[in-house]
Amino acid sequence: MSAVNDSLVVARRNLIRMGRIPEILVFGLIQPIMFVVLFTYVFGGSIQVGASNSTHAYREFLMAGIFAQTVTFATAGAGAGIADDMHKGLIDRFRSLPMARGAVLTGRTLADLVQTALTLVVLAVVALIVGWRTHENLAKVLAGFGVLLLLGYAFSWIGALIGLSVRTPEAATSGGLVWLFPLTFISNAFVDANKMPSFLRHIAEWNPFSATVQASRELFGNLPPGFHASGAWPMQHPVWASLIWSVVIIVIFRTLAVRKYRRAAG
Template structure:
């Protein structure tokens, strides 16, 4: 018997399988992306400038000119506005998610990940989770700015937390749309443009900035069944930000906005995550 026969065998890492491996790999990729974001703070800073500008411009430039439910008080419009600004902020993160994935594809980083023994969907899931953390930090800063300009909640802390949770869920759902766009284009610049070009009509043909009852019939129907509008309406309800006299449309998503927001967000995640993972496998095959 040789010495090697009696030598203890080095214990390797315990193998993971199925969901366990996918969760572990996704968290590893998310950590990598968060470290990368921390090393480039200007990305986070520039991401904060636009929503803060929207808050200030809409609050002080348009606040006294837009009546909500017959109420022309600027403070009433600020409270009406903030749910829309919050929702716009979380959905505009879609462009950043798409650009980040397109950049990783362009530099060959995705191919390096693919050569490792890891779950196929973990690369995309980790990226979207990291974007969710960044979006949450942006929302915290934006909420502080909103309080400074006069925004308040009136339905209690638990409901306010639930409102922010719905906003983050919508942002996470839209980040999967950004992932699909990032996998479908060749450059980060194209991903940024592709991630924004459809967001502007989606956010403006909605109840985010003005009540939908003043829109033409066709646009009103689009706005009332818009997933973005459902989350804005749900956030207003949970924040207690409906001004006195505000007319609630008769469409089902506007009458039951919390359920509508949850359904829309879950459907978007299921559909676009499946499409993104399939595109990821074919794009790197």
């Protein structure tokens, strides 16, 4: 319980810091809003999904991908924040306190999760304005956002490990984004993966990002008419696949990040 309390104290510290620097949240919203507008009004008319060729069908298909991209791109911010704390010597100050070693990272990732949740709320409002709608009950819709946030929390631990492994926040930001672009674009986020070349389709089908996108689409009721998922297990059971992927990522990268933190702090 003391470790949990320490983690909550660190999370509160990071949330207060974010509140005093509102630019962090504002600039974090600009990119996903731009993606919504660009893909909806620029590319939406030329991309067909399922049996429908309407812009509205693609708009609903798209939003789950935008939501998932938003929560995963928070990885770069998480890594940069931890690298900044390391660079400024804040970790050395934490070392002198009687607190659990893993609480520093857990508190940071929990604060990032709260920020991501706020970003999703604003982004959902923007999506509703441009015509996105859900077609399932409230419980399933909330479950859809739940799997998205769980993936974002899992990826924040990857960001934590990157932040502990580099020397500057700038390097952490670059390191947090360089692998995210292929991960998000070689997926079913923006196009139907069934139309990809064979070798790319297999990568997209087993991509943890794709599983979460597919799961949220099903839970939102946003699968377009005539759309048929591939026979790959993650695409046939996306909710379970998303949960399994997220838990595995959390277990692996939390273990690695805490071990790296202990070595750095030692």
